[in-house]
Amino acid sequence: MSKSETKTSSAKNAVVAKARFARIRNDHAKELAEDYLEMIDDLTSANGEARAVDIANQLGVSHVTVTKTVARLKRDGLVTSQPYRSIFLTPKGKRIADNARRRHQTVLQFLLALGVPADSAEIDAEGIEHHISPATLKAMREFTKKNA
C-alpha cells in the first residue's frame, strides 16, 4: 500500500476522527469550568457566598489558580466578582451548574443501579459526567428507572 493511497483512503475517516478528537480536547476547558461552577454553586448554597479560599480548598488547588480561573469564568460571563469579594454565578453560570449537577446525579444513580460500588460510582460519575451525549443520558435514566 503506497503512502498516497493510504492518505487518500483514510481521508474521509480523518475528517470524522478530526471532529471527534477536537471535541474531546475542547471538553477540557468545559470540564474544568463545570467543576468550578458546581463548586461555586454548592458553596453559595451552603455558606451564602463562594470565597476563593474555599474553592481552592475544595478543588485542591492554590488560591492563585482559583483567581486566574475565576477571571476566565468572568470573562466568559459565567460568574461575577469584585476585588476582595466573593464570587457569584451569573444566570448563565447557574444554568450550567444546574445542568452539570443533574447530569452528575443521573450518572451516579445509573452506576449504582448497575451495581457499581458506591465509592467507585462517585469517582467515575465525576469523570464521566462531562462526556455524555443526551442520547446516553436518556438511556441511563431509563435503565435506572427500571432497575432502581
Place this chain on the structure above:
Amino acid sequence: MSKSETKTSSAKNAVVAKARFARIRNDHAKELAEDYLEMIDDLTSANGEARAVDIANQLGVSHVTVTKTVARLKRDGLVTSQPYRSIFLTPKGKRIADNARRRHQTVLQFLLALGVPADSAEIDAEGIEHHISPATLKAMREFTKKNA
C-alpha cells in the same frame, strides 16, 4: 453559620474532594497520551508505520503539535523515534494502547447493549473510556454479556 465553622466542618470533605479532583485533572495528560498511542498503533497496523503527518491528520492537529507530543511520549518511554523517521510504540506504549483499546471496546459494546444509538455510542465511548474504574468496567462487561 460562621466562616470558621464552615471551614472546620468541611475539612474532611475537602480532603476527599481534593483527591478526586486532582485525579480528574491529571487524567488529561493520560487521556491525550492514550489517544496518541492508540492512533500510532492503528496506523502501524494499517500502514506498517506511523508518520507524524498521518497522526496529525487523524487527530486534527498540526504536525508541529504531533512532534512535540511525540517528544513527550518518547521522554516517558512510550514510543521510539528518530529524526525524519516514523514513530513506533515501545512495549510499554503498546501495552497502554492495547488496554485503552480494550476499554474502548468494553464501553462501546456496553453502550450499544444499553440501547444508545451507534453514532452517539461511538462518540461517548471515546470520551468515557479514559475515566472508568475497574469496578465499573467489570459491571459493564457483565451487563453486556447478559444483554447482548
Place this chain on the structure above:
DNA sequence: TACAGAATATAGTCTATGCTATATTCGTAA
C-alpha cells in the same frame, strides 16, 4: 479603634498543548 491574622491580589515561573512561518531533509519521478 486599631491591630493581627486571614483572605486576596500581583509578580514571576513552569509545563502542556496548541499555532504559524521558515528551514531542512527525504523520496520519488522525470
Place this chain on the structure above:
DNA sequence: TTACGAATATAGCATAGACTATATTCTGTA
C-alpha cells in the same frame, strides 16, 4: 541523478492551568 514536492524540524508565539513568594486589603477581636 537531480530537482521538486512532501515530510519533518526548528524557532517563536499564545493560552490554559498550575505553582511560590510577596504585597495588599479586609475583618474580627481585644
